[in-house]
Amino acid sequence: MDTALYKNAETASPTPWGRVRRGRYIADRALKIICTLFTLLGAFVLGWILLMLLVEGIGGLSPAVFTETTPGPGTQGGGIANAIVGSLILTLLGIVVATPIGVLAGTYLAEYGKDSTLATVIRFVNDILLAAPSILIGLFVYMLMVQPMGGYSGWAGGVALAIIAVPVIVRSTEDMLRLVPGSLREAGAALGAPMSTVIVKISWKAARAGMVTGVILATARIAGETAPLLFTALNNTFWFSPSLMGGVSNLPVTIYQFALAPYQNWRELAWAGALIITLSILALSIVARLLFKKDKVR
Amino acid sequence: MAVVSGKIAVSSMPTVRRSSSTFDQGFRWASYGSALVVLAVLAGIIGTMVYGGWPAFREFGFGFITSSAWNVGQDQYGAWVAISGTLTSALIALAIGVPVSIGIAVFLTQLCPPWLRRPVSTVIELLAAVPSIIYGMWGLFVFAPLFAKYVQIPLNSIVEGMPILGTVLYARVPSGVGMLTAGIILAIMIIPFIASITRDILDQIPTVLRESAYGIGCTTWEVVRYVLLPQAGVSIIGAVMLGLGRALGETMAVTFVIGNANRLSLSLFDPSSTIASRIANEFNEAAGMQMNALLALGCILFVVTFIVLALARLLIARVKTR
Numbered sequence: 001m002d003t004a005l006y007k008n009a010e011t012a013s014p015t016p017w018g019r020v021r022r023g024r025y026i027a028d029r030a031l032k033i034i035c036t037l038f039t040l041l042g043a044f045v046l047g048w049i050l051l052m053l054l055v056e057g058i059g060g061l062s063p064a065v066f067t068e069t070t071p072g073p074g075t076q077g078g079g080i081a082n083a084i085v086g087s088l089i090l091t092l093l094g095i096v097v098a099t100p101i102g103v104l105a106g107t108y109l110a111e112y113g114k115d116s117t118l119a120t121v122i123r124f125v126n127d128i129l130l131a132a133p134s135i136l137i138g139l140f141v142y143m144l145m146v147q148p149m150g151g152y153s154g155w156a157g158g159v160a161l162a163i164i165a166v167p168v169i170v171r172s173t174e175d176m177l178r179l180v181p182g183s184l185r186e187a188g189a190a191l192g193a194p195m196s197t198v199i200v201k202i203s204w205k206a207a208r209a210g211m212v213t214g215v216i217l218a219t220a221r222i223a224g225e226t227a228p229l230l231f232t233a234l235n236n237t238f239w240f241s242p243s244l245m246g247g248v249s250n251l252p253v254t255i256y257q258f259a260l261a262p263y264q265n266w267r268e269l270a271w272a273g274a275l276i277i278t279l280s281i282l283a284l285s286i287v288a289r290l291l292f293k294k295d296k297v298r
Numbered sequence: 299m300a301v302v303s304g305k306i307a308v309s310s311m312p313t314v315r316r317s318s319s320t321f322d323q324g325f326r327w328a329s330y331g332s333a334l335v336v337l338a339v340l341a342g343i344i345g346t347m348v349y350g351g352w353p354a355f356r357e358f359g360f361g362f363i364t365s366s367a368w369n370v371g372q373d374q375y376g377a378w379v380a381i382s383g384t385l386t387s388a389l390i391a392l393a394i395g396v397p398v399s400i401g402i403a404v405f406l407t408q409l410c411p412p413w414l415r416r417p418v419s420t421v422i423e424l425l426a427a428v429p430s431i432i433y434g435m436w437g438l439f440v441f442a443p444l445f446a447k448y449v450q451i452p453l454n455s456i457v458e459g460m461p462i463l464g465t466v467l468y469a470r471v472p473s474g475v476g477m478l479t480a481g482i483i484l485a486i487m488i489i490p491f492i493a494s495i496t497r498d499i500l501d502q503i504p505t506v507l508r509e510s511a512y513g514i515g516c517t518t519w520e521v522v523r524y525v526l527l528p529q530a531g532v533s534i535i536g537a538v539m540l541g542l543g544r545a546l547g548e549t550m551a552v553t554f555v556i557g558n559a560n561r562l563s564l565s566l567f568d569p570s571s572t573i574a575s576r577i578a579n580e581f582n583e584a585a586g587m588q589m590n591a592l593l594a595l596g597c598i599l600f601v602v603t604f605i606v607l608a609l610a611r612l613l614i615a616r617v618k619t620r
Binding site: 025037045101121140226252282 | 324349428490547599
């Protein structure tokens with residue numbers, strides 16, 4: 001539509017080379033070219049990063065990567081199986097803790113608090129937490145759990161990741177619940193259902209796909225977080241202990257330590273780990289997008 | 299939207315079974331409590347940083363901010379190198395990232411054919427999903443060597459001996475890591491955020507405004523310059539500040555590529571450090587006053603990002619409600 005209108009403007013002044021019009025013509029062309037180039041640049045960088053990950057990571061991928069534990073300094077071979085499992089556990093722990101809190105808090109904002117002062121303040125604080133530096137959340141959980149409990153632990157790592165996931169879930173839950181038409185709730189209330197039943201059976205049901213999308217996006221967000229794990233779960237070269245006390249090996253911190261180390265096999269494992277984690281996160285993001293798109297069409 | 303109040307729903311149904319009414323109350327309190335958790339986390343972060351950093355603030359006073367000493371052996375700590383490193387790298391990131399982000403947003407809303415919009419926005423937004431540690435690795439192992447070879451070394455021979463450029467753009471060790479590299483990587487990381495918010499803002503501007511401008515013969519450039527930007531200006535500044543907030547607190551990518559040096563340098567090619575990178579580097583080995591100093595750094599970072607993010611939200615929200 002815009003381009004059609006623009007063409008009309010062009011036919012109305014067919015000579016862009018006129019004295020007055022020349023500057024306008026050049027500015028217009030420059031804008032279009034620069035904007036297109038910037039967009040290509042953005043796409044190019046993503047492509048470049050993915051390509052480098054594939055090139056460097058695929059060489060390091062071997063069955064050992066998925067079956068053996070992380071090697072000690074200076075030893076040959078080894079894998080990152082314990083880091084992969086540890087990451088899965090920490091991410092799962094984080095999301096399991098964060099989902100009920102986030103969903104309920106989002107529900108409060110959309111269904112109970114609405115435009116009250118408290119809800120406005122919480123919404124604002126949630127937006128701040130959404131973009132707050134994740135390393136500070138690591139420091140917070142260090143002081144809250146690691147120091148009092150006397151050591152790094154998987155629990156602390158899970159809590160740190162949960163704190164990062166909660167604002168994402170709160171935001172998406174509230175946004176999705178606000179899209180549910182009020183008449184649906186009125187219909188439920190008219191049948192005599194208490195408010196909690198209306199929310200659970202009607203609002204949540206109607207907003208389900210969007211809320212699930214929010215949880216998936218939160219998972220993608222915390223799966224690659226490194227900074228908050230540095231001071232909480234730290235790392236470990238062994239399999240996790242079932243009590244989750246003590247350091248728990250995880251992919252991001254392993255990548256961080258191995259990438260900067262002088263050993264060749266550590267570097268290769270770091271690239272392999274980077275490839276695995278990036279592909280999983282991009283896959284999660286794309287799944288979330290597809291899910292949401294379907295919901296919108298319906 | 300119609301309001302359904304919990305009170306009405308419960309009180310108008312006196313025959314509701316007691317268990318369901320208990321569940322109703324419990325549900326209400328659970329959601330109320332969860333919402334308060336959000337507040338508690340923010341209060342907890344502030345409390346922790348102030349409590350942990352207090353000994354350092356008390357010991358060094360205001361000099362903690364202005365001093366550039368960071369000497370673990372003598373227990374002397376000053377934040378200036380980290381503060382200036384944080385601000386400089388974030389400003390470089392904005393200088394590069396803002397024009398590119400606005401360009402992408404204009405492309406997506408004004409120039410892009412409809413069938414291409416979705417794939418292109420997806421690609422740009424996926425840039426935001428890539429974890430920051432991956433940007434760090436890519437920056438250190440792929441970008442930095444190329445940057446050293448094709449930018450720093452040729453530039454060195456040009457600017458050597460020149461008055462100001464010879465200081466600012468001279469690399470004593472052209473290794474590719476340093477302040478400017480960190481700024482460039484940060485720019486790449488904040489582009490998706492600023493671009494997608496700016497795109498949403500531009501999308502909200504009524505089509506009638508654009509159509510009328512095209513109708514009187516404006517070119518796309520003139521529509522962008524005289525209609526869209528003035529209309530969206532304030533909220534675009536909000537989007538930019540949101541990007542700034544991200545750039546200030548970004549940790550892993552910066553830790554990889556900034557070089558983690560403790561001294562002040564005027565050259566953009568020299569290694570430096572930011573608040574976040576210093577905390578990431580030193581916290582695990584820190585004890586006593588060093589740990590307090592690092593928590594004090596965290597406190598400063600939190601205050602700065604809080605102000606920036608709060609302003610960003612206010613600027614963006616003002617336009618949305620209009």
